[in-house]
Amino acid sequence: MTVARLQLMAGVVLAAALIAPLVPLAIWSFAHGWRFPDLMPRQYSLAAWTFALSAQSGVLSSLWTTFAIAGATTVVAAVIGLPAGRALGLYDFPGKRIVLLLLIAPALVPAIAIAPGLHAVFLHLGLSASWTGVVLAHLIPVIPYMTLILAAAFARFDPVHEDQARSLGARPWQVFRHITLPMIGPSLLIGSLFAFLVSWSQYLLTLVIGGGKVQTLPLTLYSFAAAGRNDITGAIALIYILPGVVVLIFTARRITGRHPSLARGLAP
């Protein structure tokens, strides 16, 4: 069997495994009642979609909230992750292993274990039930991904390029803009993608810290699911997964297409 055919088969299997679970959701969102043991709904309607897209359902406003919080979380994580990743990737310092362990810790500890304590602290600081509080809470699971991905990128980065650029007349911000950023760009993109999607899919931390005041899409989704409205749940779920798919399609090429010269070094 040729490699190309293997690749094609793997692609088909992967696509089926990823897309198949979404099919019932899609059907539900257009169903007008769908009872056991019917294989398919007997009647279809656009009622669920009409409702989901109406102002009354709150879906669009929570879509915007989710987007804004995920965006803010990503930007803050990048601002923290760039210097942190640089320090971890380029330099050796005492206690580096402990810092690494502490960084991974939030990814190991379940959110539910820290949520109540975090809530108490945030209440005390007046951060609960606010966007700021939710963004800060989201940073807990997001920063490890961002920092570790950037640390790996900086470990492959030779800072002498920055000195060379400096000596050629670039100011510090120009060095960052024209040398550092493009050279670690693919990793920053992956880190940002992870950050955005991890924040996008946060349920528990948003629920606890947001205190019902910050209504993101997963919260809206869950409330309709809990109410047994499978048709509306299906519609919201499809809206919910859309950004992830779109972002992935637009960035897949850039993530995998890294600079060949980085891998090959300067060997002739």
Added chain:
Amino acid sequence: MTLELRDVTKTFSDDASSGVRNVSLRLPEGQLTALLGPSGAGKTTAMRLIAGLLAPDSGDILLDGTSILPLPPERRGIVLVFQNALLFPHMSLAENVAFGLKMRGLPRDETARRVAEMLDLVQLTGLGSRRPHELSGGQLQRGALARALVLKPRLMLLDEPLSSLDVALREDMRDLIRHLQRATGVTLLMVTHDQSEAVALADRIALMMAGRLIQEAGPDEIFQRPNSVATARFFGGTNFLPGRADKGRFISSLGPLVLPPGQPNGPGVLTIRPEAVQLVDGSGDVRAQVTEKLFLGSQTRVRLLADGVPLTALVAPDRAEALSPGSWIGVRLPTHALWVLPAPAAD
């Protein structure tokens, strides 16, 4: 443009070997100076200090009489070209060469013109759109030179520009550096650990060891008239004979030898370059026994023992053909090739 280092010191707490200590040096305008020394001598540190990528602990660095220490690297008008031809991997060759001009905000058409001009000068015409990974080692090196020269720097620093190239390319690059320096008139300081490279390329050689400047002179002078045993050894000197100079003669265990005029009296170390030592059929200045013979291709190295004093001679292979370890031969030490070094401090 004259660069002057005044008593510059920079030490590192974590790396004692690579600092510089009390270095004073003047670079003559429009000339190529080689900063020569073994690895760990502090050469690269000196470069980084001049380029402004490091700040000295003490001392001053002046350009045309004005201290440049307050200026950041990008304002010094000095370009350092790092080892290994660091073209930025995410830019084409032309973008690399244009980099410095772009940072200065030069108009696009003038940038393009100067980049094309510079690519012609380094014989990379038409390769501007290539990526660094599509270029050979020699082309990368020339690209790196072009990227620096296009800025018309007041001073250009080259860090081991030839060491990453294989032997065949090295000579081409050496000629090119020489040619570029003459064509542009740029003042050049080049770091190297290879004394033959320094001798072949440089107008002046500054020899550094263990963070200190040992000697600064023209290639002939530093080669023929080193100022210390350490310098002589670095340039391949092997024959060192302790004794004392007295009224034009050098008294040692080999007996008195007539010195060339102008040598100071007093204790010292007599040296003669191995290629100046002559093997003769008669008695010569001294009789010696061959201890080892090594064929090196264009020359043969003969190690000798004369009255307990080890000597090394580099002679034409046919001259050494009849010799074998144990045989006796006359050794002549020509007066004009003798040179007395100061006796080293006890160590």
